[in-house]
Amino acid sequence: MSTPDERESVKVKSAQEIDPSHRLPQRIRQQEILAELGVSALQGASLDQLLNDTVQLTAQGLNAEFCKVLELLPAENRFLVRAGVGWSSGVVGVAKISADLDSPAGFALRCGTPVISNHLEAETRFKTPEILRQHGVRRAMNVILQGDGKAFGVLEVDSRSPTEFVEQDIAFLQGAANILGMAIEREREERKLREALARNETLLKEMNHRVKNSLTIVGSMLRLQANDAEDEQAGELLNGASHRVDAIAKAHDQLTRGSDVERMDVGKYIEALCHDLDESVAQCDVRTEVEEGIVIATDRAVATALIVNELIANAAKYACDGPSGIITVKVARSEENRFMVSVRDEGAGMPDEFQSHGRKGLGMRIIGSFTRQLKATIDMKKHDPGTEFVVSIPLNAPS
Numbered sequence: 001m002s003t004p005d006e007r008e009s010v011k012v013k014s015a016q017e018i019d020p021s022h023r024l025p026q027r028i029r030q031q032e033i034l035a036e037l038g039v040s041a042l043q044g045a046s047l048d049q050l051l052n053d054t055v056q057l058t059a060q061g062l063n064a065e066f067c068k069v070l071e072l073l074p075a076e077n078r079f080l081v082r083a084g085v086g087w088s089s090g091v092v093g094v095a096k097i098s099a100d101l102d103s104p105a106g107f108a109l110r111c112g113t114p115v116i117s118n119h120l121e122a123e124t125r126f127k128t129p130e131i132l133r134q135h136g137v138r139r140a141m142n143v144i145l146q147g148d149g150k151a152f153g154v155l156e157v158d159s160r161s162p163t164e165f166v167e168q169d170i171a172f173l174q175g176a177a178n179i180l181g182m183a184i185e186r187e188r189e190e191r192k193l194r195e196a197l198a199r200n201e202t203l204l205k206e207m208n209h210r211v212k213n214s215l216t217i218v219g220s221m222l223r224l225q226a227n228d229a230e231d232e233q234a235g236e237l238l239n240g241a242s243h244r245v246d247a248i249a250k251a252h253d254q255l256t257r258g259s260d261v262e263r264m265d266v267g268k269y270i271e272a273l274c275h276d277l278d279e280s281v282a283q284c285d286v287r288t289e290v291e292e293g294i295v296i297a298t299d300r301a302v303a304t305a306l307i308v309n310e311l312i313a314n315a316a317k318y319a320c321d322g323p324s325g326i327i328t329v330k331v332a333r334s335e336e337n338r339f340m341v342s343v344r345d346e347g348a349g350m351p352d353e354f355q356s357h358g359r360k361g362l363g364m365r366i367i368g369s370f371t372r373q374l375k376a377t378i379d380m381k382k383h384d385p386g387t388e389f390v391v392s393i394p395l396n397a398p399s
């Protein structure tokens with residue numbers, strides 16, 4: 001198919017040919033408008049705002065009654081009137097126009113060049129769409145709206161008056177379209193970035209889900225092995241290991257709920273952990289008094305939870321044979337920049353020799369190791385009855 005050339009059939013006059021003195025203030029106004037649009041594009045006005053400003057100001061700069069941004073809908077081979085000024089209601093945002101030779105805009109898109117038509121009624125290059133006819137439009141000017149990528153659509157200005165558009169008017173219209181094109185390109189890039197970000201967030205949540213599921217499977221297998229173990233001590237050790245794995249899996253469960261993966265609400269996490277432990281240690285009743293809103297780094301929350309897990313395991317093992325069997329876990333803000341976690345039981349108390357030469361089992365070694373890692377302190381308080389371990393932890397990792 002041959003490429004139509006709009007300049008072949010219509011001679012466009014220059015401003016001098018028409019009336020140089022009359023056009024000068026208009027040219028100055030056009031320069032001002034382009035500067036104004038440029039500033040608002042640079043200041044990052046939203047695309048819709050900029051589309052509206054462009055149609056308003058472009059119509060003004062060309063003394064035209066109508067202006068519109070036509071967005072190309074490639075799948076439909078039509079344009080949508082995306083923004084506009086002067087049109088009767090029900091046009092902007094709704095009306096669609098052919099992107100073929102049935103419209104001046106379609107013709108401009110095919111030519112790839114600006115198109116002026118000062119006598120629509122006499123046009124042979126393309127047809128006049130119904131909308132233009134209905135609004136009594138006699139002349140139109142179209143330029144392609146392009147970012148760096150493919151065409152977004154067409155910027156069209158239409159008028160009822162017989163005064164002709166001239167070549168300098170096209171330069172102004174092209175200037176406005178270039179500014180808008182830059183903004184459209186920026187918006188496209190921003191949208192791509194936003195989409196990529198959303199994809200990453202979904203991926204991260206998905207990963208957390210998978211890690212949690214994998215850890216849950218590991219925990220279940222350890223429990224199965226524990227139940228299967230012939231040796232009671234081996235069974236206990238495997239059970240202990242399964243609880244540690246569960247405590248870490250619980251962290252991933254919390255992470256999939258929130259939006260942040262680097263930080264989490266340690267109170268909520270420990271509460272959820274205690275709820276699970278309460279169900280799995282039948283002989284005692286794990287109660288919680290938890291302050292919410294203490295948000296700390298995820299790895300610090302996990303270390304804290306592993307300490308709590310060991311303290312509850314010990315309380316359940318050594319201090320739940322009494323009548324009450326209550327274990328109370330508290331999480332609260334304490335001094336400035338610190339929070340405290342305590343686990344209290346109502347058992348017979350620690351063995352006397354524990355402080356001096358008590359054998360430290362794996363539990364106490366894990367507690368010691370995470371306490372050091374958190375730069376926390378741990379206190380053991382004797383109650384009547386029972387024992388309370390109070391861990392005081394800095395909210396942030398001290399540098």
Ligand SMILES: Nc1ncnc2c1ncn2[C@@H]1O[C@H](COP(=O)(O)OP(=O)(O)O)[C@@H](O)[C@H]1O
Binds near residue numbers: 354
């Ligand atoms: N809440 C508690 N009440 C009484 N004794 C405890 C309590 N917690 C720990 N202990 C004592 O401290 C010892 C060391 O605990 P731990 O290091 O966890 O090793 P393990 O649990 O493997 O024995 C335990 O053997 C037990 O005698």
Ligand SMILES: [Mg+2]
Binds near residue numbers: 313314362363364
């Ligand atoms: Mg223990």
